[in-house]
Amino acid sequence: xxxxxxxxxxxxxxxxxxxxxxxxxxxxxxxxxxxxxxxxxxxxxxxxxxxxxxxxxxxxxxxxxxxxxxxxxxxxxxxxxxxxxxxxxxxxxxxxxxxxxxxxxxxxxxxxxxxxxxxxxxxxxxxxxxxxxxxxxxxxxxxxxxxxxxxxxxxxxxxxxxxxxxxxxxxxxxxxxxxxxxxxxxxxxxxxxxxxxxxxxxxxxxxxxxxxxxxxxxxxxxxxxxxxxxxxxxxxxxxxxxxxxxxxxxxxxxxxxxxxxxxxxxxxxxxxxxxxxxxxxxxxxxxxxxxxxxxxxxxxxxxxxxxxxxxxxxxxxxxxxxxxxxxxxxxxxx
Amino acid sequence: xxxxxxxxxxxxxxxxxxxxxxxxxxxxxxxxxxxxxxxxxxxxxxxxxxxxxxxxxxxxxxxxxxxxxxxxxxxxxxxxxxxxxxxxxxxxxxxxxxxxxxxxxxxxxxxxxxxxxxxxxxxxxxxxxxxxxxxxxxxxxxxxxxxxxxxxxxxxxxxxxxxxxxxxxxxxxxxxxxxxxxxxxxxxxxxxxxxxxxxxxxxxxxxxxxxxxxxxxxxxxxxxxxxxxxxxxx
Numbered sequence: 001x002x003x004x005x006x007x008x009x010x011x012x013x014x015x016x017x018x019x020x021x022x023x024x025x026x027x028x029x030x031x032x033x034x035x036x037x038x039x040x041x042x043x044x045x046x047x048x049x050x051x052x053x054x055x056x057x058x059x060x061x062x063x064x065x066x067x068x069x070x071x072x073x074x075x076x077x078x079x080x081x082x083x084x085x086x087x088x089x090x091x092x093x094x095x096x097x098x099x100x101x102x103x104x105x106x107x108x109x110x111x112x113x114x115x116x117x118x119x120x121x122x123x124x125x126x127x128x129x130x131x132x133x134x135x136x137x138x139x140x141x142x143x144x145x146x147x148x149x150x151x152x153x154x155x156x157x158x159x160x161x162x163x164x165x166x167x168x169x170x171x172x173x174x175x176x177x178x179x180x181x182x183x184x185x186x187x188x189x190x191x192x193x194x195x196x197x198x199x200x201x202x203x204x205x206x207x208x209x210x211x212x213x214x215x216x217x218x219x220x221x222x223x224x225x226x227x228x229x230x231x232x233x234x235x236x237x238x239x240x241x242x243x244x245x246x247x248x249x250x251x252x253x254x255x256x257x258x259x260x261x262x263x264x265x266x267x268x269x270x271x272x273x274x275x276x277x278x279x280x281x282x283x284x285x286x287x288x289x290x291x292x293x294x295x296x297x298x299x300x301x302x303x304x305x306x307x308x309x310x311x312x313x314x315x316x317x318x319x320x321x322x323x324x325x326x327x328x329x330x331x332x333x334x
Numbered sequence: 335x336x337x338x339x340x341x342x343x344x345x346x347x348x349x350x351x352x353x354x355x356x357x358x359x360x361x362x363x364x365x366x367x368x369x370x371x372x373x374x375x376x377x378x379x380x381x382x383x384x385x386x387x388x389x390x391x392x393x394x395x396x397x398x399x400x401x402x403x404x405x406x407x408x409x410x411x412x413x414x415x416x417x418x419x420x421x422x423x424x425x426x427x428x429x430x431x432x433x434x435x436x437x438x439x440x441x442x443x444x445x446x447x448x449x450x451x452x453x454x455x456x457x458x459x460x461x462x463x464x465x466x467x468x469x470x471x472x473x474x475x476x477x478x479x480x481x482x483x484x485x486x487x488x489x490x491x492x493x494x495x496x497x498x499x500x501x502x503x504x505x506x507x508x509x510x511x512x513x514x515x516x517x518x519x520x521x522x523x524x525x526x527x528x529x530x531x532x533x534x535x536x537x538x539x540x541x542x543x544x545x546x547x548x549x550x551x552x553x554x555x556x557x558x559x560x561x562x563x564x565x566x567x568x
Contacts, residue, residue: 201429204428212425215388217438
């Protein structure tokens with residue numbers, strides 16, 4: 001008889017939350033403090049872009065972790081968030097803050113509605129549907145030049161202030177890094193809390209065994225749609241931050257290669273863990289930057305690394321850290 | 335006459351041109367443990383699927399007590415007091431034993447009691463994936479039992495267990511459902527289990543109801559012997 005006592009992902013629903021809150025606070029302070037330590041603008045720019053990508057990768061990883069769905073089209077929500085914000089700011093029809101809010105809410109609502117259809121299928125069919133949706137938006141943006149500027153994209157001049165704060169904070173690497181980092185931290189913390197809640201437990205159960213979940217009395221469509229909407233929201237937040245930071249959006253952010261990169265980041269980092277995809281994004285962009293200086297074929301090296309990780313190290317970087325941590329704890333005298 | 339807890343009327347299920355279940359009528363009185371046996375392909379699991387709402391494209395009516403649940407979803411049937419287990423172990427591998435029972439106990443049912451009754455209390459913090467096969471079968475049963483359903487449909491709960499494990503499970507099951515007043519319809523290939531715990535037995539053959547009676551009546555029925563052995567009783 002097995003009697004090993006393990007701490008499961010839902011061990012004591014609210015038990016580890018204070019520790020996670022402390023870590024989140026610490027992470028927030030790091031985000032504020034880091035720009036004082038790293039002063040090189042290039043490094044700060046790279047880290048800011050990395051953090052925005054980490055938010056996108058986190059949205060992909062969350063979907064995998066909580067529902068088992070692999071999205072090949074997560075860039076659609078990132079791109080929608082960015083384009084909605086850009087278009088609303090450009091039109092000047094609404095206050096800046098409302099434009100930013102709608103940049104998150106509209107893709108989230110769209111994600112929720114479309115998920116009511118697409119989460120009914122699973123596996124490759126689901127992945128292909130997400131890819132198709134993303135490509136539809138890509139084509140719309142490319143072809144509808146009058147609205148979205150086509151291949152040339154859209155330049156956006158931010159209004160002077162955002163709820164009383166100078167908009168320049170969004171386009172200065174040091175301050176924007178802190179904003180993006182704190183946003184990422186909050187997203188990770190909220191996702192962690194949610195995964196520890198009864199709702200998170202139900203989603204894990206549905207991911208494990210959808211039929212059994214129905215036979216213990218739960219509807220399975222709505223929880224999966226909510227997970228998809230949360231994932232869409234996270235992607236859209238990344239897109240809004242991208243738009244604010246760069247003051248420019250182009251169809252590239254809706255292209256399937258963007259979705260593919262986010263998926264690679266999530267898998268390399270370890271989608272099984274809340275922080276894994278974010279870790280993967282930072283490593284991915286660091287490696288891309290380092291290798292990009294050496295060879296233009298850096299993608300081939302990333303591809304080989306992905307094969308190695310997928311086959312030999314399926315839990316990703318976060319999984320490796322977790323294994324090492326367990327070994328350290330096991331080696332510690334009782 | 336005792337109250338009927340589960341009733342199926344004219345249950346028919348077709349797979350293309352093949353009729354797996356042909357107008358089966360079934361009534362199980364409250365508190366009874368009813369065995370459902372028959373040769374391979376008799377329609378036993380199909381009947382359980384139709385009763386539980388798992389099957390699509392079937393005809394007939396299903397009642398739990400006086401409630402017609404024929405058009406109810408699986409979830410609604412569960413809320414009406416109809417629960418089931420599966421032929422193949424159906425649990426949530428990434429959840430601990432306790433957490434999946436807490437999840438299944440939607441109306442605040444006593445998780446501790448089920449853990450204790452099914453001898454799962456010592457492993458309540460263990461992931462289901464880490465359990466032995468026998469423990470997983472008991473967890474599967476616990477998921478169906480939690481909340482004390484009115485009617486429990488069991489599809490080969492002893493499949494894959496050793497003879498000793500099967501008999502232990504059978505005794506455990508009999509005591510539990512009798513104490514809790516649950517009505518049970520159980521499909522089981524292990525005749526020792528069926529004859530030891532069932533009040534009455536229904537025999538299906540080729541999708542039709544063949545015989546219904548006590549263990550002794552079924553054991554000696556020429557129709558049953560013929561269906562199982564392909565010849566008349568000597």
